[in-house]
Amino acid sequence: MADWKGGLRKVVYPLYEARLLRRLPADLPKHVGVMLDGNRRWARTVGRDTAHGYRAGAANIEPLLGWCDEVGIEVVTLWLLSTDNLNRPPEQLGGLLGIIEEAVESLARRRRWRLHPVGALDLLPASTSERLKAAEEATRDVDGMLVNIAVGYGGRREITDAVRSLLSEHAAKGTSLEELAQILDVEHIAEHLYTKGQPDPDLVIRTSGEQRLGGFLLWQSAKSEFYFCEAYWPDFRRVDFLRAIRAYGLRERRYGS
Numbered sequence: 001m002a003d004w005k006g007g008l009r010k011v012v013y014p015l016y017e018a019r020l021l022r023r024l025p026a027d028l029p030k031h032v033g034v035m036l037d038g039n040r041r042w043a044r045t046v047g048r049d050t051a052h053g054y055r056a057g058a059a060n061i062e063p064l065l066g067w068c069d070e071v072g073i074e075v076v077t078l079w080l081l082s083t084d085n086l087n088r089p090p091e092q093l094g095g096l097l098g099i100i101e102e103a104v105e106s107l108a109r110r111r112r113w114r115l116h117p118v119g120a121l122d123l124l125p126a127s128t129s130e131r132l133k134a135a136e137e138a139t140r141d142v143d144g145m146l147v148n149i150a151v152g153y154g155g156r157r158e159i160t161d162a163v164r165s166l167l168s169e170h171a172a173k174g175t176s177l178e179e180l181a182q183i184l185d186v187e188h189i190a191e192h193l194y195t196k197g198q199p200d201p202d203l204v205i206r207t208s209g210e211q212r213l214g215g216f217l218l219w220q221s222a223k224s225e226f227y228f229c230e231a232y233w234p235d236f237r238r239v240d241f242l243r244a245i246r247a248y249g250l251r252e253r254r255y256g257s
Contacts, residue, residue, distance in 0.1 A: 013237075013239055016239060017238055017239050017242060020239065020242040020243065020246060021070075021071075021242060023246070024071060024242070024245055024246060024249060025246070025249030025250065026249075027249050028071055028072060028073070028245060028248075028249065029073065029201070029202035029203040029225075029245070029248055030073065030074045030075060030199050030202055031073070031074065031075040031076070031077070031198065031199045031200065031201045031202055031203075032068060032073050032075070032076050032077070032201060032202070032203045032204075032205065033076075033077040033079070033201040033203070033204040033205070033216060033217050033220075033221070033224070034064065034076065034077070034078055034079070034204075034205045034206075034207075035079045035204070035205065035206040035207065035214070035216055036057055036060075036061070036078060036079060036080060036207065036233040037206055037207050037208040037210055037232075037233055038207050038208030038209075038210075038231075038232030038233045038234070039053040039054050039056065039057040039232070039233055039234060040053050040054075041053075041208065041232055042056065042057075042232035042233065042234045042235060043056070045232070050092070051095050051096075051099070053234065054095075054096055054099045055099055056234035057233045057234050058099050058100070058102070058103035059234075060233060060234055060236060061078065061103055061107070062106070062107065062110070063238070064076075064078075064236070064241065065107070065112070065113060065145065065147060067238050067241045067242075068145060068241075069112070069144075069145055071242075071245060073145060074145060074146065074199070075145065075146045075147075075148070075198055075199060075201075076145060076146070076147050076148070077118070077147075077148035077150055077195070077201060077217065078147065078148065078149055078150060079150040079153060079216050080100050080103075080149060080150060080151050081096065081097075081100060081119075081150070081151045081152055081153070082152075082153060082154055082214070082215065083119075083120060083123065083152055083153065083154035083157050083215075084154065084215075086123055086124075086152060097124070097125065097128050100128075100151060101127075101128055101131045101132075104117075104131070104132060104135045104149055105131065105135055107135070107147070108134075108135035108138045108139050111138075111139060111142050111144075112142070112144050112145075113139065113142060113144045113145045113146070113147045114139045114140065114142045114144060114145070114146045114147065115135045115136050115138075115139045115147050115149055116136055116146060116147065116148050116149065117132040117133065117135070117136055117148075117149045117150075117151060118148045118149065118150050118151075118153060118158075118194035118195060119150050119151045119152040119153035119154075119157075119158075119194065120152045120153070120154070120157050120158075120161065121133070121151075121152060123152045124151065124152045128151070132149065132151060135149075146198070148194075148195060148198075150216075153194075153216075154215050155213070155215040155216060155217060155218030155219065156215060156218065158193060158194055158218070158219065159189070159193075159218065159219055161192075161194075162189050162190075162192035162193050162219075163189065163192075165192040166188055166189060166191075166192045167180075169192075189219070190219070193219060193220070195217075195220060200217075200220040200221070200222070200223065200224065201217055201220055201221055201224045202224060202225065202248065203224060203225050203226075203227060203244065203245070203248045204216065204217065204221055204224045204225070204226050204227070205226075205227045205228075205229065205241075205244050206226070206227075206228050206229070207229045207231055207232060207233045207236050207240075208229075208230075208231070208232050208233065209228065209229075209230045210228070211228045213226075225247075225248050225251055227244040227247055227248065229243075229244065
């Protein structure tokens with residue numbers, strides 16, 4: 001019975017995906033943020049250890065980027081590790097960082113996308129930070145989709161870093177706090193975010209059934225649409241991605257009006 005169902009899915013899903021692709025609306029997101037959630041829970045469902053779950057999740061990143069290319073997405077932000085995750089036991093954190101480093105270096109070798117690490121890189125081990133920066137440098141001249149790699153990332157930390165950078169910039173210019181208070185607006189802060197110069201995300205996807213942001217792109221997602229998918233990240237398929245894009249296109253974006 002299981003083999004029969006599996007065979008049926010292999011026939012039906014490609015047809016369904018092709019139909020979804022043909023019927024995607026014209027209004028597609030330019031920037032998609034993805035919270036790659038559920039790796040550990042997926043590992044438990046298949047009776048494997050946490051590291052296996054993270055490796056399975058890492059293996060699903062390149063297919064996702066291919067799907068984004070397919071529909072013309074310009075920017076993708078992948079949340080791979082939060083600042084909270086940095087408090088995990090050293091032996092667990094070290095293994096996870098190793099998997100992330102390998103995944104990012106594999107993407108860099110493909111030279112299909114421009115990689116840009118975002119997060120508090122100063123909180124990461126020096127070796128991890130250096131490898132992320134090396135991947136960015138190796139893809140700097142690639143004419144492809146921009147992929148933000150969020151490692152050691154937290155929305156509150158990003159805003160704090162942006163304000164700190166803003167204050168330092170104006171202190172160097174001799175601007176007093178009183179003068180800065182008079183001219184300060186949202187654009188001043190936006191210019192110091194990790195994603196400065198990029199469009200804000202139009203769509204944020206979170207896998208694993210959790211329906212919360214958890215600190216992901218807090219500033220940038222003020223006007224984003226959200227799509228929550230029940231599948232754990234390693235099980236997230238092309239059909240799930242196309243459903244998310246379709247759902248985005250069917251929504252009437254009011255921008256607070």
